[in-house]
Amino acid sequence: MKSYYHYFFSKHKAIYLQLARQHGISPYRVYQLAHGSRVKKIFEKDVLQELIRLGIIADIKRW
Numbered sequence: 001m002k003s004y005y006h007y008f009f010s011k012h013k014a015i016y017l018q019l020a021r022q023h024g025i026s027p028y029r030v031y032q033l034a035h036g037s038r039v040k041k042i043f044e045k046d047v048l049q050e051l052i053r054l055g056i057i058a059d060i061k062r063w
Helices: 002-008 013-023 027-034 044-054
Strands: none
Touching: 002 013, 002 027, 013 027, 013 044, 027 044
């Protein structure tokens, strides 16, 4: 619940919503990916590439 609170007051919430609509996932999932959650589906990697292009995240951590 705490992380949803952080999402709700995030300054990038509009960008998360836009990316979620483009890729067909929830805005909260985009927020989780931007803050270090692992990719569960192959198309979520495209979301990470968009986040890098927009300058929201700097790099993708490879496990």
